[in-house]
Amino acid sequence: MKQLLKGDILKRLMVPPGKKISLKRDYDPGEKLGLDRENATRQLEAGVKQLAELQDKLYAQDTRSVLVIFQAMDAAGKDGTIKHVMSGLNPQGCQVFSFKAPSSEELDHDYLWRCSKALPERGRIGIFNRSYYEEVLVVRVHPEILARQRLPEHLKGKDIWKRRYQEINNFERYLTDNGTTILKFFLNISKAEQKRRFLARIAEPEKNWKFSAADALERAHWDAYMKAYEDCLRHTSTKWAPWYVIPADFKPATRLAVAFVITETLREMGLHYPIVSDAAYAELARVKALLERE
Ligand code: ATP
Ligand code: MG
Secondary structure (H helix, E strand, C coil): CCCCCCCCHHHHHECCCCCCCCHHHHCCCCCCCCCCHHHHHHHHHHHHHHHHHHHHHHHHHCCCEEEEEEEECCCCCHHHHHHHHCCCCCHHHEEEEECCCCCHHHHCCCCCHHHHCCCCCCCCEEEEECCHHHHHCHHHHCHHHHHHCCCCHHHCCCCHHHHHHHHHHHHHHHHHHCCEEEEEEEEECCHHHHHHHHHHHHHCHHHHHHCCHHHHHHHHHHHHHHHHHHHHHHHHCCCCCCEEEEECCCHHHHHHHHHHHHHHHHHHCCCCCCCCCHHHHHHHHHHHHHHHHC
């Protein structure tokens, strides 16, 4: 994986904190990162193996956790990416939560509540398939959703988005300060590729179940979504919880880039197996002798 995706790739995909970005100008959804289907698959296998080794240490250490957040337009490949990148991991050390439109019980709480309950335990990698970021994306694109939220009216003013960015940044800072490493991926699909994938979902019977007419209708709000994403990425990519914009038109590149960013981040955490004390070593030797004498 290193040979192909090296150098400045992390930096190039990461949104610099505070930078006003243009998704159109700065990020190409069709970028293949120099990969073709075959070498990407091989590299992904190697990457997943490395990831599994790092996960083993994370689990053994049992002090830190990793939260990986996926956000994207429909059909950008969140599910497939999660499936492929996490395929070699120990299921005991991994958890995935998908966040849909909030239930009545969830609406009776603050918007971070349902996500707080789903945070990864120490030693684990937790994946959020959508997240509290929906609160500054779909909710911003559809004012009627905000109108239905059970917030006091005076808290629904225009400044709500800036305030939510701040709340999210503070929340993520708090989690980081308590041992959680946070990574956020925006899978950046083009409108044309989304159309192709929707048509494939209609044409191929085994993909029919994935198609929803509502998703197709959401395309009408594409530009509003892109604007909401740009503003969100700009204000919530932080040193402690960076956003990565991942090209999503070519699936092998999406999967490899995500695997690469997660692996490199875990590597930088300096994970190691718990260090065994002298007393514990002596105990191991004593038990070994006992077993051998049996
Ligand atoms: P996905 O579209 O992620 O593959 P899905 O199609 O299985 O998942 P859906 O039933 O479409 O699941 O649920 C996801 C929908 O819920 C998305 O349209 C998303 O915008 C919406 N959603 C998620 N969180 C919120 C929220 N906090 N407020 C309103 N809508 C939300
Ligand atoms: Mg959906």
